[in-house]
Amino acid sequence: MKRVFFALTLLIGLFACSQSNQVNELDSVDVPNFAQHIAPIIANHCVRCHRNGGGAPFELTSYSKVKGKAKTIAKVTSMRIMPPWPADPNYSHFIDENILSQSQIDAISRWVKNDCPEGGSSEKIFANVSSEKSNIGKPDMVLSLDTVLLSEGDIDRFFFSKVNCTVPHGKYIRAIEFIPGQPKLLHHFNGHLINYYGNTKPNLESSPSKIEISPKEGVDNPRETKLAVDFQKSLLNNDGSLPERWHSVVNYLPGVKGVMYPDGIGTYAVAENFSIIGNDVHYGPSRKTLIDNSKINIFFTNTPPKRGTAEIMLGTNGVSKIVPPLVIPANQKTKHVTQFTVSADISVLTINPHLHLLGKSFLAYAIKPNGDTINLIHIPKWNFRWQYFYTFKKMVHIPRGSTIYANAEFDNTVNNPNNPNNPPKQVAERLEYGGSSMRATDEMFQFIITYVGYQPGDEELSLEHGNN
Ligand code: HEC
Incomplete structure (x- = not known):
């Protein structure tokens, strides 16, 4: 266990080091400008949500857009409301830890106090980030979930959804990533993988590709409505047996980036016929009538799972x-x-x-x-x-x-x-x-x-x- 502590100390050491370099650099700039000092902070810490297709209500992908929100940005960053990262960085560290250093926060404040100088073009800094459709890379397969019509109303809505798929023999799933079609409304997606091996096949014809399971008046548990029970039955093999099933092959919440573990770890065997089930696809209330076209990116590997999670x-x-x-x-x-x-x-x-x-x-x-x-x-x-x-x-x-x-x-x-x-x-x-x-x-x-x-x-x- 000593090694873990050594590794952790080293990690914390490196973290402290890179932070302090930034501290020195930013703190020595009296009047930060956008292109040089502020845009990199926004691009690294905000744009993953504040972009077209991100989960936030407005984009922060150009000088004018950031300037338009400058005062609020100074406020929410100094209060550490944005970027959202609830875990205490003094306790443990994680991938994609999204926390601003005090120097970065102070630099944003100074920039705003000095009327937001532009300092040249920042287009290049935003060119790549704003068009991302995947946080992992280029998917080998993109599955489209059945479209969901979200009508105007002030209730949350919950669905089960399903997408069937076939793949050539000898492929394994290395990573699965959920891309919401309506990221401002889609709060939660929990995807399960179901494999149909051998001669068994999913009941493709009889099985709906989505059902709504929102609580309705008089029904205590929406999972027990006839619709929900029928949906779960339709996931059985066509001989009535239970297919093999994993839990949580993909979990989405706003701001969550897809993860890809080292090759061979956390990979999944897939049958030539498999389905991804969206369990409790949860949408917040919608102010207008909208269509959600969410997608699932699948990344294959030829390396069989060595170490299942x-x-x-x-x-x-x-x-x-x-x-x-x-x-x-x-x-x-x-x-x-x-x-x-x-x-x-x-x-x-x-x-x-x-x-x-x-x-x-x-x-x-x-x-x-x-x-x-x-x-x-x-x-x-x-x-x-x-x-x-x-x-x-x-x-x-x-x-x-x-x-x-x-x-x-x-x-x-x-x-x-x-x-x-x-x-x-x-x-x-x-x-x-x-x-x-x-x-x-x-x-x-x-x-x-x-x-x-x-x-x-x-x-x-x-x-x-x-x-x-
Ligand atoms: C994980 C996604 C995510 C990240 C990262 C993120 N935001 Fe946000 N931001 C949101 C969402 C969603 C809202 C809408 C309010 C809410 O739901 O809390 C929001 C709201 C805001 C608001 C409006 C707050 C208000 O009270 O009106 C500002 C300003 C803002 N963000 C700035 C930033 C800045 C600056 C960064 C980077 C330093 C950032 N955000 C990073 C998701 C994010």
Whole structure:
């Protein structure tokens, strides 16, 4: 484990180093200009969402667009509201960590105070970023999900969707990436892969390509409506048997970039016939009538999966119970913990903390058999809007016999601006919902860990795209 700590120290050291270089450079500029100093910050930290096809409500892809929002930009950056990155960088580090240094924030403020000097053309800086359709590269296959008509209205809408596909024998899926058609409305997509092996085939004709599962009046659990049950039945093989199934081959939330693990890790075997199921495709309320044409980018490899990924889910619906049980009385703040001891050495790739609207903070770590602590994640101020899947820069080795702890705090008082009930009401976990419910009366506490079995040297293997 010493090596992990060494690697971590080195990493933190390098991080501090690159930050301090920037500090010196930017801090010495009295009047920053856009082309030289500000545009690179915007391009690296903002444009992934603030572009045509990104999740944000306006673009920040040119001098005039940024200048038009200059005052608000200075404000939201100095308050650290933008860019959104809830995880505490003093606790642990992840790929695509999106945090501005104090020097960058100060430089933006000075630029705005000095009336936003342009300093030449910045077109080149934005030329590449603004047209990206993939965060990983050129996909080998692009699947189109059935279009969804979103009519004007103030309700959230939930769908199941499905796309069938055939591939030549001998291909494996290396990565899957979801590209929303209406990124401002699409809040969540959780994709599962279903393989149809041998003589079995999906019921292509009888199976709808999407159904709406929004809660309707009088139906307690939308997953139990006839429509939803029929949809799930239609996923069976045509001989009625259950196809092979993985969970969560792709998870999308606004601002989430596709991940591609090193070749051979986290790749999936695919049958010549496979389907991708969109579980709980969640759209926010729409102000106008719109059509969503979302896509799924698939990247193939000829390398068979060497090290399949697996998941441990702590908490709601998971392997460990929540103590005390997740019941949050009105007008109270509560603290809960859930813990799980691993029976083999594992290498953690990605983690996902998940709470609903009453969440206040989240902390997860592992205690090794020798008593040492491995930091996993700290979210001091829970933000319901930004629930990322956090991928470590290098795999984190958790030795056999270590106990993973997840701690969550909830705030069911009027002081929680996200409290769905005013006056507050008791809120509890609803297990039968299978993690799908966004209903205001439900709360959840989950910690999902994606891992592979440990192999010596994992601590040194970079998970950053481009390094493998
Ligand atoms: C992960 C996606 C994402 C990133 C990255 C991001 N934004 Fe945003 N931004 C949003 C969304 C979405 C909104 C709309 C408000 C909301 O949902 O919180 C927004 C809103 C804003 C607003 C309006 C806030 C208001 O109160 O009116 C400003 C200004 C802004 N962003 C600036 C920035 C800047 C500057 C950066 C980079 C330093 C940045 N954003 C990075 C997604 C993002």
